[in-house]
Amino acid sequence: ETGVTQTPRHLVMGMTNKKSLKCEQHLGHNAMYWYKQSAKKPLELMFVYSLEERVENNSVPSRFSPECPNSSHLFLHLHTLQPEDSALYLCASSQEGTGVGYGYTFGSGTRLTVV
Amino acid sequence: EDQVTQSPEALRLQEGESSSLNCSYTVSGLRGLFWYRQDPGKGPEFLFTLYSAGEEKEKERLKATLTKKESFLHITAPKPEDSATYLCAVQAGSARQLTFGSGTQLTVLP
Numbered sequence: 001e002t003g004v005t006q007t008p009r010h011l012v013m014g015m016t017n018k019k020s021l022k023c024e025q026h027l028g029h030n031a032m033y034w035y036k037q038s039a040k041k042p043l044e045l046m047f048v049y050s051l052e053e054r055v056e057n058n059s060v061p062s063r064f065s066p067e068c069p070n071s072s073h074l075f076l077h078l079h080t081l082q083p084e085d086s087a088l089y090l091c092a093s094s095q096e097g098t099g100v101g102y103g104y105t106f107g108s109g110t111r112l113t114v115v
Numbered sequence: 116e117d118q119v120t121q122s123p124e125a126l127r128l129q130e131g132e133s134s135s136l137n138c139s140y141t142v143s144g145l146r147g148l149f150w151y152r153q154d155p156g157k158g159p160e161f162l163f164t165l166y167s168a169g170e171e172k173e174k175e176r177l178k179a180t181l182t183k184k185e186s187f188l189h190i191t192a193p194k195p196e197d198s199a200t201y202l203c204a205v206q207a208g209s210a211r212q213l214t215f216g217s218g219t220q221l222t223v224l225p
Contacts, residue, residue, distance in 0.1 A: 004158075031211065042119070043159075043202070043215040050211065090158050096211065103149045103206075104213060106158035 002026055006091050006107035014115055015081060021110045023074040023091030031096045032074040033104065034066060037088040049074060050096055081114045088112075117142045117207050121216035128193055128223050136188040136219045138203030148186050149213060150179050151202040159202055162188075193223045 004025045013019050025032060034046040048056035049068040063085075065077040074091055088111050092104035118141040128134055140148065147166055151159035163172045165181040172179050176197065178189040188201055200220045204213040 006158075033212065040217065042217045043204075045212045048211050056212065088156075092158075103147065103161055103164055104159075105161065106151075108158045109156070111156065 004091060004093055004105050004107035006089075006110050008110060009108065010111045010113075012113045012115060013078070013081065015083075017081075018077070018079040020078065021076040021089055021091075021112075023076075023107055025072055025074075025091075025093040025105070027093055027095075027105060029093035029095045029105070030071055031094050032068060032071075033092045033094075034074065034076050035090040035092065037090055037109070043090065046076075078112075081112075083114050086112055086114045117205055117210070117214040119203055119205055119214055119216035121201075121203050121219050123219060124217065125220045126222070128190075128221070130194055130223055130225050131192045133189070133191045133193070135190070136201055136221070138186040138188070138216055139184060140186070140203075140205050141184075142205050142207035142214075144208045145205060146208070147206045148181055149204045149206070150186070150188055151204065153200045153202055153218070162201075190221070193221075195223045195225050197221065198223045 007022045031050045035043045045058045046060045047066045052068050067075040088109045090109045091107040094102050094104045120139045122137045150162040153159045163179040168183045170181050176191050180187050200218040202218045204215045
């Protein structure tokens with residue numbers, strides 16, 4: 001496995017279900033991110049983990065709960081979602097540093113549909 | 116607050132018809148401007164990083180340039196396989212995260 005791997009690729013869930021999205025990075029990076037991508041809108045940052053510590057929580061509803069057990073794995077736990085939460089959820093990783101900017105490597109995303 | 120605006124929203128070109136995509140930004144202390152390509156149902160794929168005004172980078176039919184207020188992605192003699200959404204993002208100040216524009220959906224017709 002190389003790069004950033006996300007599972008599942010597609011998920012359909014009812015509003016009362018509980019599910020989890022998984023992300024794994026094989027790049028030795030020290031930061032991981034969850035982004036939400038809805039149609040016709042810019043990518044929205046949800047959470048940032050740096051060295052396994054959550055450092056950003058961008059006013060995300062509590063029905064989304066992230067978990068970062070180690071620097072290679074990131075989860076997004078979902079419960080009692082709403083139909084407007086249907087979107088492509090993207091995981092990314094980067095090697096943080098000071099000075100010049102550092103880009104992300106993205107996974108292929110999980111297409112979530114809430115019914 | 117960092118802002119990134121991309122134009123046009125959508126662009127249709129004939130194969131071989133060169134054009135440019137625009138990314139305007141308003142940030143304090145630019146540390147990097149990034150271009151990504153995104154195919155339908157997939158995650159963004161990294162193309163270029165530009166760090167300072169005047170910098171240019173090329174890859175096959177794509178060339179990215181940067182000024183103090185905007186970046187252009189020039190596409191020369193595009194092919195149908197260049198069809199995708201192109202995303203621009205900036206990292207500025209002490210921010211960890213990238214701020215993205217809404218993207219330009221490019222369609223190249225054979």
